[in-house]
Amino acid sequence: MQFMVLGINYATASIELREQLAIAPENQQQALQLLLSRLEQGAGAAAEAVILSTCNRTEVVVSGLQAETVVLEWLADFCGLGLADFIEHVYTHRGRDALEHLGRVASGLDSMVLGEPQILGQLKSAFALANACGAVGLELAPAFRQVFAVAKRVRSGTAIGQNPVSVAFAAVSLAQRLFSDLASARVLLVGAGTTIELAAKHLKETGASQLTVANRTLDRANELAGGLGAHAMLLADLPQRLAEFDIVISSTASQLPLIGKGMVEQAMRERKRKPMFMVDMAVPRDIEAQVAELPDAYLYTVDDLNGIIDQNVRLRENEADKALEIIARGVAHYEVRLRERDIADLVVAYRNNTEALCDEQLKKARQMLAAGGDAEQVLESFSRALARKMMHQPSVAMRAAAAQNDESLLQAARKLFGLGEDDSGQRNVDEI
Numbered sequence: 355m356q357f358m359v360l361g362i363n364y365a366t367a368s369i370e371l372r373e374q375l376a377i378a379p380e381n382q383q384q385a386l387q388l389l390l391s392r393l394e395q396g397a398g399a400a401a402e403a404v405i406l407s408t409c410n411r412t413e414v415v416v417s418g419l420q421a422e423t424v425v426l427e428w429l430a431d432f433c434g435l436g437l438a439d440f441i442e443h444v445y446t447h448r449g450r451d452a453l454e455h456l457g458r459v460a461s462g463l464d465s466m467v468l469g470e471p472q473i474l475g476q477l478k479s480a481f482a483l484a485n486a487c488g489a490v491g492l493e494l495a496p497a498f499r500q501v502f503a504v505a506k507r508v509r510s511g512t513a514i515g516q517n518p519v520s521v522a523f524a525a526v527s528l529a530q531r532l533f534s535d536l537a538s539a540r541v542l543l544v545g546a547g548t549t550i551e552l553a554a555k556h557l558k559e560t561g562a563s564q565l566t567v568a569n570r571t572l573d574r575a576n577e578l579a580g581g582l583g584a585h586a587m588l589l590a591d592l593p594q595r596l597a598e599f600d601i602v603i604s605s606t607a608s609q610l611p612l613i614g615k616g617m618v619e620q621a622m623r624e625r626k627r628k629p630m631f632m633v634d635m636a637v638p639r640d641i642e643a644q645v646a647e648l649p650d651a652y653l654y655t656v657d658d659l660n661g662i663i664d665q666n667v668r669l670r671e672n673e674a675d676k677a678l679e680i681i682a683r684g685v686a687h688y689e690v691r692l693r694e695r696d697i698a699d700l701v702v703a704y705r706n707n708t709e710a711l712c713d714e715q716l717k718k719a720r721q722m723l724a725a726g727g728d729a730e731q732v733l734e735s736f737s738r739a740l741a742r743k744m745m746h747q748p749s750v751a752m753r754a755a756a757a758q759n760d761e762s763l764l765q766a767a768r769k770l771f772g773l774g775e776d777d778s779g780q781r782n783v784d785e786i
Contacts, residue, residue, distance in 0.1 A: 356449070358419055358447060359448075360425050363412075366444070367443040369655060371440055378609055386487055393416060401421075404484040405484070409521075415452070454681060457505065461504065469514040477498075496691075500688045513669075519666040522635065536557065540566070541564060541599065541601040542568060544569075544592075544605070549635055558582060567582075569589060570589050572586055603633045604635065604641060610638070613640060613645070622649075
């Protein structure tokens with residue numbers, strides 16, 4: 355397996371650093387093209403790459419095992435940082451370890467929220483973008499297909515995905531602790547992506563009924579709101595309407611905060627200091643960190659949600675060992691497939707050579723029959739000549755092995771030809 359994974363995640367880097375190294379969806383194609391250019395300049399050959407960037411991790415998968423310096427320098431340049439700013443937070447996996455790592459990531463075993471399903475969709479989207487850009491080929495394409503197949507088996511073969519513990523679920527669980535009656539709370543959902551949609555579904559299940567979805571475009575806000583019986587609004591109207599809401603849950607791909615301290619301060623004055631609960635699930639953050647300094651404004655980020663999910667995590671941890679076994683079997687199976695792929699050319703060459711020998715002797719046999727030769731004698735001559743031709747090269751190799759005391763090759767020959775230690779014939783080896 356000639357590929358490697360480099361990255362940072364929630365376990366190795368703070369939210370501030372993850373924000374700086376996050377690559378927005380609208381920038382990922384450009385980032386991918388720049389990375390490929392750097393890799394190909396360094397290697398002098400075509401390269402493959404996939405970029406995964408979520409709120410909890412930025413990872414780069416590239417073909418080759420020696421591309422670490424090129425990737426790190428590209429990441430530093432693209433994100434406007436110095437290598438010293440993040441290099442000590444970077445992890446690297448190569449070959450088999452890289453495939454196992456991707457299997458854990460795709461299955462949710464490497465997530466902040468154990469077993470969360472969103473990461474698989476995010477990884478598939480990252481692969482789809484790379485594939486559309488022509489950035490994956492014989493090395494990464496089959497590896498990622500194996501990763502997706504293993505993740506599917508983990509989902510179907512374990513209970514790792516049961517007992518919801520996603521960040522969205524954790525956010526709603528925290529809201530339930532602070533608001534005894536969610537049905538009476540006015541909830542604002544900022545964004546219209548998968549995480550917000552999941553949070554909305556959890557809110558509906560817990561009895562919340564006064565939901566509003568805010569998005570840059572009203573069409574997308576209406577699309578999500580329509581399926582929830584919720585209202586829709588534009589993000590541009592937030593400054594005027596923020597005071598209406600008791601709970602604000604936000605998750606967008608914005609590179610800059612959408613809700614600033616001044617906006618919340620004004621809203622709190624209008625609310626006459628009635629508390630507001632805010633959960634920022636985005637990286638980079640949608641809500642300025644300074645909002646937490648305001649009295650009666652309770653702001654939580656993704657890093658604050660760990661304690662909320664511990665109970666269901668424990669239930670999922672019981673299934674993690676099963677999932678790891680499935681991943682290990684998947685990696686072993688893929689290694690076998692790679693070895694089979696690597697030997698395919700040799701097998702084809704061997705078969706072609708054997709068929710050429712058969713064709714050569716068959717041609718001579720037909721000529722003998724056409725000249726009036728006895729059919730039985732022609733067949734016997736054909737079979738013996740073919741046998742001599744097919745045995746010649748192996749016999750030469752085995753004699754050479756014996757002369758050089760190469761017991762490993764002789765053992766391989768016995769295994770290849772189905773011979774025992776005591777198998778022997780009456781013919782002199784020099785006659786072969």
